[in-house]
Amino acid sequence: MRKAVNDINRCVACGVCCKECPRQAIEIYKGCYALVDTGVCVGCGICEKACPAGSITVSDTEEGR
Amino acid sequence: MKNKTGKKRHWYDYLWIWSIIYFSLGFFNILFAWLGMIDFILPLIFAIVGGNKWFCNNMCGRGQLFWLLGRNLKCSRKKPAPKWLSSKWFRYGFLAFFMTMFGTMIFQTYLVFSGANSLRKVVKLFWTFKVPWEWAYNGSIFPDWVAQFGYGFYSLMLTSTLIGLIVMVLYKERTWCSFCPMGTMTQGICKLKNK
Numbered sequence: 001m002r003k004a005v006n007d008i009n010r011c012v013a014c015g016v017c018c019k020e021c022p023r024q025a026i027e028i029y030k031g032c033y034a035l036v037d038t039g040v041c042v043g044c045g046i047c048e049k050a051c052p053a054g055s056i057t058v059s060d061t062e063e064g065r
Numbered sequence: 066m067k068n069k070t071g072k073k074r075h076w077y078d079y080l081w082i083w084s085i086i087y088f089s090l091g092f093f094n095i096l097f098a099w100l101g102m103i104d105f106i107l108p109l110i111f112a113i114v115g116g117n118k119w120f121c122n123n124m125c126g127r128g129q130l131f132w133l134l135g136r137n138l139k140c141s142r143k144k145p146a147p148k149w150l151s152s153k154w155f156r157y158g159f160l161a162f163f164m165t166m167f168g169t170m171i172f173q174t175y176l177v178f179s180g181a182n183s184l185r186k187v188v189k190l191f192w193t194f195k196v197p198w199e200w201a202y203n204g205s206i207f208p209d210w211v212a213q214f215g216y217g218f219y220s221l222m223l224t225s226t227l228i229g230l231i232v233m234v235l236y237k238e239r240t241w242c243s244f245c246p247m248g249t250m251t252q253g254i255c256k257l258k259n260k
Contacts, residue, residue: 015122031255
């Protein structure tokens with residue numbers, strides 16, 4: 001299943017991804033990084049296009065079926 | 066009213082207007098530059114008290130303006146920025162550089178306060194180019210150092226916005242956010258608080 005995956009070491013927690021997500025699947029966790037709810041994410045890639053740090057990418061995840 | 070992602074629009078979704086008003090006011094009277102302190106203090110209060118980046122995430126007028134110009138008005142190439150631009154060493158390095166320049170500006174204000182220097186009615190762009198800006202101040206009830214701080218602070222705000230606009234055109238809409246000194250500082254505070 002393709003889901004948004006965030007590299008929390010690169011993430012700048014700007015919140016553009018949360019704002020753009022059409023499913024409200026992303027939140028900024030305690031001002032530190034973007035946290036993707038993989039149960040809600042449909043892997044559309046809108047966040048990836050918006051992310052200025054290139055930290056959020058859509059890729060195949062093993063756990064999401 | 067709802068936006069295209071179906072989320073309700075709030076009053077703070079229109080704060081990009083504030084960015085424009087801020088620079089317009091400072092063009093006519095440099096004392097208005099002091100209002101920019103709100104954009105310095107509010108994010109820090111959110112980070113220190115709330116442990117969050119709610120300001121960056123919802124209220125940053127500059128970020129909203131870059132999004133509006135870059136995405137809605139198609140002024141951005143939307144290309145990924147070079148990796149080093151959002152790397153930790155560059156982000157903290159830029160923060161250190163910015164704080165040094167802020168300190169220099171405070172020192173310039175002190176020199177006017179102490180009487181060692183006289184008020185210079187110029188806006189300094191990119192910490193280098195002096196632009197005459199004498200129309201924006203013709204004396205007030207305040208001492209000269211208040212206006213000197215205004216000129217310094219306005220220069221800082223204008224320079225950082227110009228850098229943001231350049232990276233907006235070249236790369237992603239909100240590339241500025243990836244190395245914004247306020248963003249780096251507030252994220253750093255949040256990370257320390259959540260250790």
